[in-house]
Amino acid sequence: MGTSGNLLFLIALLPFIGALVPGIMIRAGRNACAAFTAVPTALALLLLLTLAPAVMDGETVQAEVEWLPQLGLSASFFLDGLGLLFACMILGVGLLITLYARFYLSGDDPVGQFYTYLLLFQGAMLGIVISDNILLLLIFWELTSLSSFLLIGYWKHLPEGRQGARMALAVTGAGGLAMIGGMLILGNIAGSYNLTDILQAGDAIRASEWYMHALILILLGAFTKSAQFPFHFWLPHAMAAPTPVSAYLHSATMVKAGVFLMARMWPVLSGTDAWFYIVATTGLITMVLGALIALFKSDLKALLAFSTVSHLGLLTMLLGFGTQAAAIAAVFHIINHLTFKAALFMTAGIIDHETHTRDIRRLGGLRKLMPVTFVIGTVAALSMAGIPLFNGFLSKEMMLEEASHTDWAGSPYLVPVMATIGALLSVVYSFRFIGHVFFGPVRDDYPSHPHDPPFGLWAAPALLTVLVVLIGVMPFLADGIVAAAASAVTGAELNPHLKIWHGVTPALFMSIAAVGGGAIVLLAHGPLDRAWNKTPRPEAKAIFDRLVARCVSLSRFIAEGTHNGSMSRYLAIFTVASVVMGALAFAGSGMSAPTRGLLPIPAVIGVGWVMLIVATISVVSMHHHRFRALVLIGIIGLTISAGFVYLSAPDLALTQISVETVTIMLLLLALHFLPKDTPRESSTGRRVRDAIIALAAGSGVAGLSFAFMQRDISTISSFHIANSYEGGGGTNVVNVILVDFRGYDTYGEIIVLGIAGFLIYALMHSLLDGPAARRLRNTDYSLDRSRDRHPLMMVVVTRVLMPIALLVGTYIFLRGHNQPGGGFVAGLVVAIALLMQYMASGFAWTQARQRIEYHTMIGFGVVIAGLTGLGAWLFGSPFLTSAYTYVHLPPIEEFELATAMLFDLGVFLTVLGAVMLMLYSLSRIARYAGETVNVTPMDYDPGRASEDGSEKS
């Protein structure tokens, strides 16, 4: 990759980089935005022109950076004649549009947004024409659909703009999806996703049995983008866009993307009957149909839109012919159509801007009022009609010449006659554009007083009409670029000589017939128009809308059928689906023979099992009595922790016991405010159904785990056991895994726990601000209350227990690295000790003695754990690498200091803070509900009884 390759990258990137600027300087005004849009465009154009001479000499400039080589995706670009032609058009017209839009858009429009979208689109379009990798090309292809959606819907306040944008996105997006399929097939046949490789593999592709699939899918993409029949309907609706957008997207660039793609794939896909009949026929139909509809449109932009459809059909037809001469004609017409059609769109925009209407029936006589616009519009329209000395004539002659000797299914007349009719119709609408807008008497009922616009607005179309005339008079000027592009399309060295006079050929007669006939038809336009309006015909938009409506109602039916607000239904569907999938997987794969024997069952474990099963069944059968169910669920938790002890998991047992305690306290606190009983409201049928689901799920899980436990698997655990002491410095492997091997996970988990704490706190606050607060105030809970809520015995005992509990917590924390324990358990133990104070002595009393806020504690915990991890960076190790050393202080035995302990301290603080914050939040609610505030620890304090007999409030 040489310098020129680097330049190519820069060219591809410039619009995207530039797109960042106008959007953020939206307040800087139209001039600044336009200037900052023009700079990257001009820069890219300049760079492109430095590459042009080499490309014109037949070289291709290439640049490649591997991106995802496993998928065959690389960021590779190449520039050949075709790419150069299109890139010049995109950037050149882009510059003109930037200038035009500066004067067209009003100061009230968000101009910065417009230019950002424009540059995004320009970058995407440029990407399409210079991509070497078809996957990359697809990405840019979809980007043009998206950015054109933004541009078409730029005037968000107009419903037509939004609908048009949606329709364009739906049609071109769907085509893009089809094209992805086609491109993938193509890449598979060719064995590479690089365009240069694919272009070499034409024979293999045409011979492949997948050729037809690929062809149809790719053509779907191209036809939708280039508005070919029957997908032509989106283009006129996209005219709701601001005119600069129409001029840029719908004459010069986006709609040409489909044509570009067909030209690009021409060496690979063309040359077969299928190609000829699909592409040429579609093009022919589109050309005639588009021109016919254009004839009867009274909206200037709609007329131009259908004329564009017609001309795109012409290009498609030429490419469909599959001959080299037709390819030359197509390339030449791409240039010509760009010049006159962009100029015409801008003219229509000027007329709209000045007269405030685009309705041809309300216009006329503008020749005298807007002389400059008149000249520009007339020259461009004459070129569109194919009048000699303008460039449209030249390529139309070439088209007719090709059509005149094309044989369609054995008939030598069909294509020439249809092509002549198409040309005739285009003469009619072109003349109509000139005649009905500029000629005729000056009227006095224009919606606004028309006059020529400022220079800035007509400069761009004027420049384009200069090109129209220049090429029209001196066609050899375009020889070079047409030769380069046509050679790139056909893959053969071509040297066309473009000239005005071809001698007396069939095409000449066809042209004369078209112009003469066109003039006659225009005279009869009035009666024809009335007849046309009376004829019923299928309205594409209505069909599209019906289709959309049907899709919407179908998805609504599915969504509302499954998503009806009943959570128990979702859960049932979810459970049943999981069970069914599990059963399918189970049935589908054979099971290996068990490799492990069963362990014996000691009697005491059997008793535990019976307890657990009975408790579970009781929870289910007695869940209507909520307190009872809560007590029973505690039994289950405790039995499980006993099981953990027996099954060599002391850490789990410790954690389970402490979590169990905290959970039950939490649920008790919450139950205080909830109904104490669950009403029996499920029908018997429903209960039976749920029981069946539950039993199916239960037996499935039981079977699964039983099968699981009987078989050995290879695990990575031997690594942890082997390295726990060596690498982590601890003998409690579980703890070392938590704070060292899998420290990252633990770090994430304490953050989640902290977030849960804050979430609860936030919920509590929003509750106490809302209607719930009033309900709390007004509900009388006094009946539920014990008369002696802070009994003397409990206060004294918890006070004594407090230091002991703290000591136990510290002990568990310190031994965690080598013996069962650690930050999680220690945090929970200390939390329980604190909770006991709350329970025994009341909320206010305890709160008054609290020194550190729980939020702060969570924060400190996370920060300490994080800093410990970061500390490893200082020593050049990855995040959370731990280090340890052994210290020997004379009076005490040798002990260990590990950074992992510091990390565990973070865990400890976070767990403690989160648990306390959760319970604290619930108690806040209790206090709000009219709980009396006690300042003394006991309701009845014997020590004070003599001073004040009753402390109760």
Next chain:
Amino acid sequence: MELIVASAIGTMTAGGVYLILRLRTFPVILGLALLSYAVNVFLFSSGRLAIDMSPILSRYGDGTYTDPLPQALVLTAIVISFGMTAVLVMISLGAFLEADSDRIDIDQTDFDKDADQ
């Protein structure tokens, strides 16, 4: 022993599933608690059962140890499921206090009310 553990897991799952299909918040919370027990034990059992082989390295020679990794996973799972239960409890409490009903399903009438607004 495996049979005992598997049947315990199955029973707790069945009980949990039945309870989460109830119509009020509190049984659903209980059901989720039961399900968390079941899932935790299931995860733990994926390390295979072992007796007297705690993953505490012995300083006196090589011993055989049970698989420590599932234990570490379950340890955090227990703490996290506590956090989840707590959030759920708070949400259901809030819902009850705001709406004076602890049903978990949206009534059709609520739908209509939303549509009217």
